Amino acid sequence: MTCNFEEGFHQTSFGEASILYEERGVNMNALKSINDFLNKILLVTALTMLGAMVVIIIVQVFSRQIFNYTPSWSEEVSKLLFVWVAFLGIAYGFRERLHIALGLVIDRLSEKLQTVFDVFSKILILGLSIAMLYYGLRFTMLMGSSTMPGTGLPSSVLYAAIPVSGFFLFIYAINLFFEKGLHASLEDTEGH
Amino acid sequence: MEILILLGSFILLLIFRVPIALTLIISSVLTGLYMGIDISALVQRMVGGVNSFSLLAIPFFIIAGEIMNEGGISNRLINFANVIIGKIRGGLAMVNVLASTFFGGISGSALADTSSLGSVLIPMMKKQKYDADYSVSVTISSSIQGVMIPPSHNMIIYSTAAGGVSVGALFMGGLGPGLLLGLIIMILTYAIAVKKNYPKGDPIKKEEIPKILREGLLGLFTIVIIMGGILSGIFTATESAAIGTLYAFIITFFVYRDIPISRMGVILHRSFKTLAMVLFLIAASSAFGWLLALLKVPAMVSDTLINISSNPYIIILMMVIILLLLGMVMDMAPLILITTPILLPVATSIGMDPVHFGVLLILCLGIGLATPPVGSVLFVGAAIGKIPIEKAAKGMLPFYGAMILVLLLVAYVPQISLFLPDLIGK
Numbered sequence: 001m002t003c004n005f006e007e008g009f010h011q012t013s014f015g016e017a018s019i020l021y022e023e024r025g026v027n028m029n030a031l032k033s034i035n036d037f038l039n040k041i042l043l044v045t046a047l048t049m050l051g052a053m054v055v056i057i058i059v060q061v062f063s064r065q066i067f068n069y070t071p072s073w074s075e076e077v078s079k080l081l082f083v084w085v086a087f088l089g090i091a092y093g094f095r096e097r098l099h100i101a102l103g104l105v106i107d108r109l110s111e112k113l114q115t116v117f118d119v120f121s122k123i124l125i126l127g128l129s130i131a132m133l134y135y136g137l138r139f140t141m142l143m144g145s146s147t148m149p150g151t152g153l154p155s156s157v158l159y160a161a162i163p164v165s166g167f168f169l170f171i172y173a174i175n176l177f178f179e180k181g182l183h184a185s186l187e188d189t190e191g192h
Numbered sequence: 193m194e195i196l197i198l199l200g201s202f203i204l205l206l207i208f209r210v211p212i213a214l215t216l217i218i219s220s221v222l223t224g225l226y227m228g229i230d231i232s233a234l235v236q237r238m239v240g241g242v243n244s245f246s247l248l249a250i251p252f253f254i255i256a257g258e259i260m261n262e263g264g265i266s267n268r269l270i271n272f273a274n275v276i277i278g279k280i281r282g283g284l285a286m287v288n289v290l291a292s293t294f295f296g297g298i299s300g301s302a303l304a305d306t307s308s309l310g311s312v313l314i315p316m317m318k319k320q321k322y323d324a325d326y327s328v329s330v331t332i333s334s335s336i337q338g339v340m341i342p343p344s345h346n347m348i349i350y351s352t353a354a355g356g357v358s359v360g361a362l363f364m365g366g367l368g369p370g371l372l373l374g375l376i377i378m379i380l381t382y383a384i385a386v387k388k389n390y391p392k393g394d395p396i397k398k399e400e401i402p403k404i405l406r407e408g409l410l411g412l413f414t415i416v417i418i419m420g421g422i423l424s425g426i427f428t429a430t431e432s433a434a435i436g437t438l439y440a441f442i443i444t445f446f447v448y449r450d451i452p453i454s455r456m457g458v459i460l461h462r463s464f465k466t467l468a469m470v471l472f473l474i475a476a477s478s479a480f481g482w483l484l485a486l487l488k489v490p491a492m493v494s495d496t497l498i499n500i501s502s503n504p505y506i507i508i509l510m511m512v513i514i515l516l517l518l519g520m521v522m523d524m525a526p527l528i529l530i531t532t533p534i535l536l537p538v539a540t541s542i543g544m545d546p547v548h549f550g551v552l553l554i555l556c557l558g559i560g561l562a563t564p565p566v567g568s569v570l571f572v573g574a575a576i577g578k579i580p581i582e583k584a585a586k587g588m589l590p591f592y593g594a595m596i597l598v599l600l601l602v603a604y605v606p607q608i609s610l611f612l613p614d615l616i617g618k
Contacts, residue, residue, distance in 0.1 A: 053251065086472070090213075090472045099214065
């Protein structure tokens, strides 16, 4: 019996989502495919950076132990990549519903009220994305003249992670308004 | 007034089910606006929060854990534990606890422990007529060792939040209490198994034993490399973590060879997902924590606590209760980041060692992972065992008792946490 109920529940949620998409008119599919395409770029970038980070530190260790030589850039570049991974993760996490929230109170409310609170959160997420774009760009330009000691790269390379992530988040946040809910259910997270 | 805005908006937004990291940012921004602080300063704090070489160890430990996990480490550790302890009464339950001890040495995540060991062992235990709630409780409570036994990325988060307490000392500090927790839970598990007359484990084929031992030890050698690297001073914690990742990579893809190297994409993806969550929290907490310090909240909390009682034992008890209560409703990483700058000064003012406090903090919050109303490990364990959360929590009762016992020992006998770090002279 529980099983039937759950199946029915999922069907309605899918049904409502597709109705939402249809109601908003013709461009929804376009938005969705832009969203998916951008997400692929983000994911490939972030995973490459993550892999590169590990390789750089391993190379640094061997280079120091064997050749007694520590490259001046290795720590700085891996930290730079780390900041980028962290900020890309902010945007990605909202899309994949990874960012944890406290459901102690709202979980007990009716589904309709829960949706209201989810929409409230989504507005805040959209606000965050705009703030990241605006302040991030301002900060990045401000830092254009200072350089990082190890590599000589301008510090704006570091801070550019903020507006770039803000851009991704902006697209994701708009898309969130056309999706139901905001938080992953427990079944989705079980594998991790 | 500023404090009211900061904490009030934080609590309100938390209740509204806004993601925690976002909550931290918004309450920081609101407070910043009220105080006339340039938002750019907060942005800089956020970047600064993750722009740290010692935090780089976190992705490496997570990736190493994911590689080993994907490569089938859980089955190997289960077999390994089975060879050691499986023959006695309640064999499978004992294997569960011991395998968690080993697993803690590979991954610092209690959640990963419960979901990977639990999904193998809970169905096996149920098949051998163990009660479902007992199977789930043993799995959940033993997995809490993982946050204490090194390498533990939560210790690194604490080290950063505490302003650079030695990671090597913290890792050694967590080892004693982690093993003690494992031991006490094992005794309890055995006592219940004897009382309920649960079966002994299945005998293992003699000819398989050497392979099981070899593969298990090879996996566990990861922790030797990491700890050896840090303690000998050859590597920094971050470098050790990177070398540990390399080792996990070699063992999984060239020795175990259960999965093709192409699985690295999936492994990195899964690591990125965990990182996305943790790093956002770290970045957001940096801005929030900076404001807390600016508004002198830590001093106020410590004055309040010291006003209630000047007895260090009472103050420790109050801190433990605060941390347990917070841990019951919130997740570990944000709490480490928020409570450390507030409570660590209190702890040091009554003469607690920062390593001792860190271990106690992580243990309190770790127990919180296994308790209702919000406990991710409890939820996942109950879901795997297919029992309601209430039933799991009820089965947990004796185990909560064991955990509280260990917690009190760790709180009031500093040597449990400090004798290993002292031994290696950190």
